[in-house]
Amino acid sequence: MAHDSAIPVSAENTYPFDARGVAKRFRHAAIFGALSALGAGETMRFCNDHDPLPLLSQIQGHFGDQVQIKYVSREPGQIVIDFLIQG
Secondary structure, three states: OOOOOOOOOOOOOEEEEEHHHOOHHHHHHHHHHHHHHOOOOOEEEEEEOOOOHHHHHHHHHHHHHHEEEEEEEEEOOEEEEEEEEOO
């Protein structure tokens, strides 16, 4: 995946996922697939144009405590969230 300078990546084992470039009908499946591909201690840095509250509920329901969710930015038009896979 190419690095998008709009998504800040500061740590090793952090992989950017820019949802803005994924067709809406495939977006949730792509996000769940990406999260499932991560190993313990790895982070997906997710960027979107809106706050995906329904998606966050779905992720928590599916992965439970396995995924830690942390906002990096909640600026209008650029939401950045880290999804950390717990070991």
